[in-house]
Amino acid sequence: MKNSQLYKGSLNTIIMKLLEENGKMYGYEITQKVKLITQGELNITEGALYPALHKLEAEGLLDVEIEKVDNRMRKYYKLTETGHKETVNRLSELEDFIRNMQSLVNPKPSLEF
Amino acid sequence: MKNSQLYKGSLNTIIMKLLEENGKMYGYEITQKVKLITQGELNITEGALYPALHKLEAEGLLDVEIEKVDNRMRKYYKLTETGHKETVNRLSELEDFIRNMQSLVNPKPSLEF
DNA sequence: CAAATATACATAAGTTTCTTATACATAATA
DNA sequence: TATTATGTATAAGAAACTTATGTATATTTG
Numbered sequence: 001m002k003n004s005q006l007y008k009g010s011l012n013t014i015i016m017k018l019l020e021e022n023g024k025m026y027g028y029e030i031t032q033k034v035k036l037i038t039q040g041e042l043n044i045t046e047g048a049l050y051p052a053l054h055k056l057e058a059e060g061l062l063d064v065e066i067e068k069v070d071n072r073m074r075k076y077y078k079l080t081e082t083g084h085k086e087t088v089n090r091l092s093e094l095e096d097f098i099r100n101m102q103s104l105v106n107p108k109p110s111l112e113f
Numbered sequence: 114m115k116n117s118q119l120y121k122g123s124l125n126t127i128i129m130k131l132l133e134e135n136g137k138m139y140g141y142e143i144t145q146k147v148k149l150i151t152q153g154e155l156n157i158t159e160g161a162l163y164p165a166l167h168k169l170e171a172e173g174l175l176d177v178e179i180e181k182v183d184n185r186m187r188k189y190y191k192l193t194e195t196g197h198k199e200t201v202n203r204l205s206e207l208e209d210f211i212r213n214m215q216s217l218v219n220p221k222p223s224l225e226f
Numbered sequence: 227c228a229a230a231t232a233t234a235c236a237t238a239a240g241t242t243t244c245t246t247a248t249a250c251a252t253a254a255t256a
Numbered sequence: 257t258a259t260t261a262t263g264t265a266t267a268a269g270a271a272a273c274t275t276a277t278g279t280a281t282a283t284t285t286g
Contacts, residue, residue: 006210008122008243008272014217021220028263037220038213048244050265072252072263094218097119098211100151104127105207107134107150121243121272141234161273163236185234185281 007042011052013094014044016061016079016087024065024078027053053077061086120155124165126207127157129174129192129200137178137191140166166190174199 018030025033031044053075056062061083065076079087131146132138138146144157166188169175174196178189192200 004206004210005122005244005272006126006207009118009120010214011243013119017218026263028261032262034217037216041209042213045245046264047246047266052243054265070253070262074263091218093117094119094214096154097117098214100155101123101207101211103150104147105130105204118242118273124272139234141232145233158274159235160237160275165272167236183233183282187234 010094011044011048012056013090015049015052015056015077016083016090019062019077019079020084020087024076026074026076028074056083123207124157124161125169126203128162128165128169128190129196129203132175132190132192133197133200137189139187139189141187169196 014034015030018033019025022033027046027049031046031049034042034044053062057064057077060080062077063080063083065078067074067076127147128143131143135146140159140162144159144162147155147157166175170177170190173193175190176193178191180187180189
């Protein structure tokens with residue numbers, strides 16, 4: 001996605017969160033949305049995105065709907081019911097993760113001084 | 114490290130931050146410290162930790178100092194000068210990462226309402 | 227006292243997730 | 257007319273991990 005390794009493992013959660021928010025999205029749209037939200041800092045590559053979408057679909061978390069817009073193909077993805085439930089878990093894990101990382105980076109000062 | 118994939122890619126940064134804070138630490142100590150700080154949520158496995166330490170050492174970011182305590186070997190690691198400089202960069206990247214992930218999870222409400 | 231747990235390091239095989247490169251196709255812009 | 261933008265896809269390889277195993281000593285528990 002970017003130079004920083006930190007984003008490794010977070011792509012699925014990002015995709016699912018965006019789909020929960022926007023109902024349905026297509027791949028290219030996801031890359032642009034992420035670029036916008038992160039002000040250009042996070043660029044999802046196709047080589048990461050499409051396999052991830054296919055896998056989430058294979059796992060039954062996403063449904064696909066193909067449309068043709070301006071003579072170009074679009075594959076819209078949306079969360080299945082299972083996908084919705086799983087998204088709740090993933091976001092909860094993400095919050096824990098962020099909290100833990102902040103504890104590590106910004107530890108509470110020792111009580112002895 | 115744990116069930117959640119999110120921690121993937123953050124191990125090096127965690128190690129370097131802890132070393133910056135504590136001067137020198139040995140492997141097992143790092144695992145226990147992380148467990149403590151995250152209240153048991155993040156358990157670094159040896160299979161992840163030791164290769165990571167060896168790689169950071171090979172990259173010239175860490176120095177090693179072997180000690181024998183209670184008849185048991187300990188390999189203390191500490192940041193080199195280069196390692197200190199690199200830690201600053203990594204922590205800055207981590208802050209950007211956390212900020213971006215929070216923007217994705219908790220987007221600013223639209224101005225139109 | 228024996229067995230299990232804690233301390234301490236290490237590596238090898240396999241999996242997952244990503245990067246990099248390539249491929250195809252149409253629309254819009256320079 | 258050539259490049260950029262839009263849109264999807266896959267294959268080869270790298271990187272970071274999990275899981276399993278191995279070695280060794282110290283401490284605690286039954």
